[in-house]
Amino acid sequence: MTGRAERIGLLALPGLSFLAVIYALPLFMLLLKSVQIDGQFSFAEYVAFFSDSYNLSVLWRTLRVALLTTGLALIIAYPTAIIMARAKGFWLSVFLVAMVLPMSVGVVVKAFAWTILFRTRGVLNDTLMSLGITDAPIRMLFTETALIIGAANVFLPFMVLPIYAVLRQMDSRLPEAAASLGATPVFRFMNVTFPLSLPGVVAGCAFTFSLAISMYVIPSLIVGERQQTLSMLTARSFLYLRNEALGATISSILLLIAISVVLTSSWAANRLGARQ
Amino acid sequence: MAPPAPRDMGDSKYLDVTAVGKAFKGTSVMSGMDFRVGRGELVSLLGPSGCGKTTLLRIIAGLTTADSGEVLLDGRAITSAPAHKRNISVVFQSYALFPHLTVAENVAFGLRARGHAKTDCGPKVAEALALVRMSDFAERKVAALSGGQQQRVAVARALIVDPVLLLLDEPFSALDRKLRETMQVELKTLLRDRNMTAIFVTHDQDEAMGVSDRIAVMNAGQIEQFATPSELYARPASAFVMDFVGLSTRLNGEVIESTENRSTIRSAYGTVHAPGTFVPGTEVTIGVRPELVKTRAAENTLRVTLADAMVLGSKTQLHGRAEAGDCLLCEVPGMNSDYAPGDTVTFGWDVADTLVYETGT
Structure with missing residues (x-):
């Protein structure tokens, strides 16, 4: 064998x-x-990176945006995945196409679509003003909120599909058995459906977080240069500052975060898998 | 858990299903279904797949909503009550144990759903596991259990909440034959001791005969007959019930003469007599239980060429050569190797033992 x-x-x-x-x-x-300065092994670049408060604020923003994007995507994706897992035939196809098709539209196009929606005289502001909810346009574009909403939208399929796949495989008798044992819908969800869907949630969060922490196009188009993320800083180092050592350092930090996310999530998925 | 109360046979209408109808996507599964079960009764819904027995079970459990009709339990209308408010436990064919929980956590589930703290469940869980002889497995994962053990856990999980009614959907079908028979005896004793009212859904007539006080034979969304196992076997209400419950010699024929309560029927193997009055020319199906057929001349006698003689241990089955749709079957007690395929044998039985049904009813 x-x-x-x-x-x-x-x-x-x-x-x-x-x-x-x-x-x-x-x-x-x-x-x-x-880790090389003039052919010598050195962590000086890392020390320099972490002693600059601007870099730290970018690192913190990148982590915060990635976490919030993951959280928002999870909140939107979970109910969607539940509905998809229960859907059959025509409606299931509609949902799957709705999930997969937007992935074939480039990120650039989607990010531009969001700018149309969010800008000062954009669809959202016009609607709010014509409804009389606000008098002056609200600043939405170039904000972190807009970035998180836009990113969650782009990465949604990567959250929905793993959760959907796990829920779809779940024996539909399990919630029924729980109901016949006196469990209310809430108790059923908390104690049966949700725990059994955790491997899908872990996988979806790992995908979304990895994508969100390294995204470049979406923040460039939605928030621009004023609020940098690690990826944008990396690009700047290579393209404008011509500082390869700094770019390499930031890339390594990003990679380290990504690796730890992958390892943690696969460990969590294994543990959850072993429980079942 | 609940104290024993006298058992009845449906007179009290402990469970009362009235005029229930259900259609899936425009196709009617059942209509006008009436079904009554007494307190403490063990009842089986027996029928081929697609006859609506599982749908009826799910309607009683509240897992499927009926389109019309009413379900009453102990005089209380539960037709629109959600499953979790009915206190009716279900043991599923696949057992549906929660894979992320241990055996003890599975058994405790119903108590926790009722708001008991995890720590308070211990003694009751231990008691329930002892009841099904699974105490040593409390901390095991359910995936590590055999089919029979999983079934025991499912039963313990269902009984711990003191359900007012226990429903079992093909509970033995995932077990191999020997284990199935052991588990049937075990479960029946357990339910009897607790005076539990239970409804089994099954397509296996031996299982239904073994575990039930009464059996409802279902066909195409209708209950064809609801009676004790012996009544079903001795006096089936229709040719369908006769065929579904037990084996029989079965002939198609035409009534050629009918006097008061005695008809003469022409079959492909000769004329036979049967009780009952029919208009001459009526197509009928006649049947005789195989152990009532003897290998000697009687009131009805046929000469039969054997297709096979099967020695089954406690009995020997003689299969006669018959036309399609007919069956010539005789059972003689014990092991009997006097017969061989090709032999010509006399099959004889009495008129009183002959069952007769108009064809197509």
């Missing part, structure tokens, strides 16, 4: 070597740049 499994493993070789050359090697060279 082991021999056979090992030989099947050989099938991954082309993919792995492709990744090694195209992805891992340049990444390694990039990481190397962050």
